[in-house]
Amino acid sequence: MIFERSLQRELAYTAGAVFMVLLTIMLTTMMIRIVGFAASGQIDPRDVLVLIGLTVIGYLAVMLIVTLFVSILFVLTRWYKDSEMVVWLASGVSLTRLIKPIAVFSTPIVILIVFFAFVGWPWSNAQSKLIRARFQQRDEVSLLAPGQFRESPTTHRVFFIESMSPDQGRVDNVFVTSTENGKVNVIVSRTGHTETAKNGDRFVVLENGRRYDGEPGHPDFRITEFQRYGVKITSQPVVSTPTASSTPTLDLIRNPSGDNLGELAWRAGLPLIAINLMLLAIPLAYQNPRRGRTINLVMAVLIYLTYSNLLNVMQSQIEQAKISFGLGLVLLHIVVLALVVFLFWLRVRNRPLFTRAMFQRASQGS
Structure with missing residues (x-):
């Protein structure tokens, strides 16, 4: 169908641009941080590029989640702004029919998120720790640098x-x-x-x-x-302290301690976040063409930051055995899914999600 092909093509272009921007920001940030570590003698300067690459691999799952959410939100918001969405809706395309083409587009990205969450993240952390440990165990002469104390x-x-x-x-x-x-x-x-x-x-x-x-x-x-x-x-002894973040996923399952279960819930939560945000972006993108899109974008940023921070909170609660693993794994995502269904219901009834009056009342009340 023309509608589906047009949507998927524009999503692909936008996702590529968004991912490149995020990758550039990540590389710049990591380069400044890791070069600082090398300058202070915490890592070998020859390992800077390797550590930057490993760090990027570790955070690819998070970058892909943001790419997916932002690209869907940008495309649909532009369609509303340019009245394209009005044309499609008038042609008989319902809001729920957006789910299928967006899901088809998102499936490869979600698969990559699963791979980097369960495989790439622990592998990159383990390799980074190994490189740092090798540098720290060098003898005193190897740690010396001419002209420096x-x-x-x-x-x-x-x-x-x-x-x-x-x-x-x-x-x-x-x-x-x-x-x-x-x-x-x-x-x-x-x-x-x-x-x-x-x-x-x-x-x-x-x-x-x-x-x-x-x-x-x-x-x-x-x-x-x-x-x-x-x-x-003298040589510094190698102190190998395995952490949950660098432990392979299968080992987390075999050894279900508190820290391991919390880490497992966090990794499993990343693809669930991607799916929920993919659905959430559809009703969240709605806006009046006569108004700006600032409100929707601000709410999108707040929703993502809140969601990701709550996932970290659930991980901490599981590690401290305050809630069970099963409840901590699904509770947050079920609540967000219920919110998605509610927002779809509002949009089907032609009600705006956020209005300026809401923010004005909130500011007056505070």
């Missing part, structure tokens, strides 16, 4: 080196300070190199330097000159 997370030493060879085998102009039993130890050296003992321990051997030992506030510092001084290199 770096603190070791395991020994609370502060290192500074002026330059380092590409293979990290030699360092020049080294400064090391640490605090032990209230006393400050400061070591300065012109050069140094790394050595590995027979038992596998690694050392930085400093050459031609001095060591200063003393207690802050007291003048009795001890100065020791040395030709060779070994500083043992």
Whole structure:
């Protein structure tokens, strides 16, 4: 039918444009955030692009939900604004007949949302944690950067080196300070190199330097000159703390703890949100062509933010065992579905969903 083909074609074009805008915003935001982590030494600068890609994969389900909701709302709102919808309704097309072509268009997107919610989200989180753990477990020399003061997370030493060879085998102009039993130890050296003992321990051997030992506030510092001084290199142990967000979906089902059930309800809620918002956009798009579309768009943003935040609340309630998993999984979505049916009923009776008078009364009452 011409009506269905026209609607699906325009939805496809609009969805592509909306998704590209959301993707650009996401990439920009993640780049600023992750580059900041790299600058502060929390992640390896060489992993920035990989972590950005993994973050985008993790949030693709949410981006697709927003894309679906906004694209349907934009297209139908424009049809009302340009009086196209009036023509279709006058031709015998009822409001409920919009559901079929929109559902056909939305089905591939909902399938992608299911995939990224149940597979992409935990996989990307697990890979991001692995990359961060590998960086954090590197030894103290690997954490050093020429020209920067770096603190070791395991020994609370502060290192500074002026330059380092590409293979990290030699360092020049080294400064090391640490605090032990209230006393400050400061070591300065012109050069140094790394050595590995027979038992596998690694050392930085400093050459031609001095060591200063003393207690802050007291003048009795001890100065020791040395030709060779070994500083043992310690490695931070890998602490693997699996979280529900990085656990595969099948493992969540096999181990139904509170956190796992809450995470499972959140993942299952994403495609349900997409379906409900897909239906909600149809009656929500109605507007008087003589008025602006600001009210509908504002209400759409508020509805989406409220819906997503309530899903997080339900997840928290399940994790704390305040409500059962089954009730927490379906209660919110049934309420929203009832709201959708009510809005369809209002539209079939030719009643506006939101009027300026409603907002004026609300502002006067407040």
